[in-house]
Amino acid sequence: GAVVSQHPSRVICKSGTSVKIECRSLDFQATTMFWYRQFPKKSLMLMATSNEGSKATYEQGVEKDKFLINHASLTLSTLTVTSAHPEDSSFYICSAAAGGGLFYGYTFGSGTRLTVV
Amino acid sequence: GENVEQHPSTLSVQEGDSAVIKCTYSDSASNYFPWYKQELGKRPQLIIDIRSNVGEKKDQRIAVTLNKTAKHFSLHITETQPEDSAVYFCAASKGSGGYQKVTFGTGTKLQVIP
Numbered sequence: 001g002a003v004v005s006q007h008p009s010r011v012i013c014k015s016g017t018s019v020k021i022e023c024r025s026l027d028f029q030a031t032t033m034f035w036y037r038q039f040p041k042k043s044l045m046l047m048a049t050s051n052e053g054s055k056a057t058y059e060q061g062v063e064k065d066k067f068l069i070n071h072a073s074l075t076l077s078t079l080t081v082t083s084a085h086p087e088d089s090s091f092y093i094c095s096a097a098a099g100g101g102l103f104y105g106y107t108f109g110s111g112t113r114l115t116v117v
Numbered sequence: 118g119e120n121v122e123q124h125p126s127t128l129s130v131q132e133g134d135s136a137v138i139k140c141t142y143s144d145s146a147s148n149y150f151p152w153y154k155q156e157l158g159k160r161p162q163l164i165i166d167i168r169s170n171v172g173e174k175k176d177q178r179i180a181v182t183l184n185k186t187a188k189h190f191s192l193h194i195t196e197t198q199p200e201d202s203a204v205y206f207c208a209a210s211k212g213s214g215g216y217q218k219v220t221f222g223t224g225t226k227l228q229v230i231p
Contacts, residue, residue, distance in 0.1 A: 034219070043206060043223045044161070093160060106151065106219065108160040 002028050004096050006109025013084055013116055021079045021112045023094035029074035030096035034106075035067075038091040047092075050077040084116040119144040121209050123222030130197050131230050138225045140207035141189040147209040150183060150190050151219075155204045164205075165192070197229045 003026040013019050023033055031052050036044040048069050049057040056069035066088075068080040077096075081088055093111040120143040130136045142150075148169040153161035167174045167181045167190065174181050178197075183190040194201055204226050210219040 044221045046219070106163065108162075110160050
């Protein structure tokens with residue numbers, strides 16, 4: 001089945017630094033990937049939709065300059081949290097859709113636990 | 118935009134009993150409704166899904182029903198087992214092909230008591 005690899009799984013960084021999270025589709029091409037943020041005991045909140053070869057589409061309230069998304073190829077999307085602050089600490093997770101013309105559902109990455117100290 | 122409401126937020130059942138989780142959506146254009154199970158600290162896993170042209174789908178102990186007129190869909194788990202304990206999310210999605218924007222419900226924490 002479709003596999004999405006996400007890393008790192010955990011990262012601790014200092015305030016003011018930047019952190020890059022990678023999301024790779026291992027056995028399929030994903031023209032679109034989605035980035036979510038999940039707070040403890042909360043649902044998944046869509047941050048942005050990453051489209052290969054074009055600019056990402058951000059949800060309302062998500063800062064584009066803070067959460068940089070690059071979808072450089074059909075198998076890789078990256079999320080960079082710039083100038084991280086403690087309030088950015090959260091669980092970030094990506095997902096991708098496989099199936100080309102017929103939608104077969106989403107596959108999630110394993111998530112990244114970001115802690116900003 | 119789409120709004121998905123999910124109830125209840127927590128649900129406790131005795132092992133062997135059934136569990137039902139309900140969701141409503143607002144956008145009549147939504148055409149795909151997946152359900153995810155998320156265990157603590159792990160990624161959400163798709164457990165069952167239903168498309169808008171189907172009213173019911175079953176996979177062993179899990180079933181999903183969809184009422185397009187009322188814009189609600191439900192997850193039914195029969196003969197619950199302790200390993201069913203997790204957080205369950207419903208979602209509504211619209212679009213076609215590889216691009217579908219999905220909106221998640223708020224989640225239901227299911228606890229199956231042995």
